[in-house]
Amino acid sequence: QVQLVESGGGLVQAGSSLRLSCAASGRTFRAYTMGWFRQAPGKEREFVAVINWHVDGTYVADSVEDRFTISRDNAKNTVYLQMNRLKPEDTAVYYCAATLGVKSMDRERYAYWGEGTQVTVSS
Numbered sequence: 001q002v003q004l005v006e007s008g009g010g011l012v013q014a015g016s017s018l019r020l021s022c023a024a025s026g027r028t029f030r031a032y033t034m035g036w037f038r039q040a041p042g043k044e045r046e047f048v049a050v051i052n053w054h055v056d057g058t059y060v061a062d063s064v065e066d067r068f069t070i071s072r073d074n075a076k077n078t079v080y081l082q083m084n085r086l087k088p089e090d091t092a093v094y095y096c097a098a099t100l101g102v103k104s105m106d107r108e109r110y111a112y113w114g115e116g117t118q119v120t121v122s123s
Contacts, residue, residue: 002026002112004051004096009117014088016121020081022096022114030074033099036081037107038119045051046070047105049081063091064081086121 006113022034032054039045049060049070058070067086072079076093079096097110104110 002029002032002098003024004098004112004114006094006096006114009094009119011120011122012086014086014121014123016086017082017084018086018119020094020117020119022079022081024077024079024098026066026077029077031100032112033101033103034070035074035097035099035104035107035110036070036079037095037097037110038090039095039116040089040092041094043092045107047107048094049112050103050105051079052103057103059105061105083119086119088121088123091121095110 003025005023015060035050037045050111051058051070051072067084069082096114098112099110
């Protein structure tokens with residue numbers, strides 16, 4: 001089992017950058033595939049990015065792939081989401097999630113979730 005805690009959200013202006021962090025508990029962190037999802041008000045939770053334990057196995061949603069990067073540091077039990085050139089439409093609560101399965105964009109495949117961190121981008 002793993003527990004996840006996100007941090008790094010905040011209120012920024014359009015065009016700014018933020019780096020979200022997700023700290024995981026548990027000694028088997030490197031066994032988990034880690035994902036980032038986001039949920040805007042009134043919308044469903046959507047996939048943003050995923051990374052497997054190989055580190056080089058990543059996938060980022062087409063809508064943000066030119067601006068967002070996912071990475072992980074297994075020694076620190078932490079996964080990151082670097083977000084550049086933020087837009088107002090990126091405003092959402094960002095969630096970190098973990099699965100023992102393969103990379104997936106399906107939120108139903110993730111068994112463990114953090115509480116989320118709010119990102120607000122003003123125009």
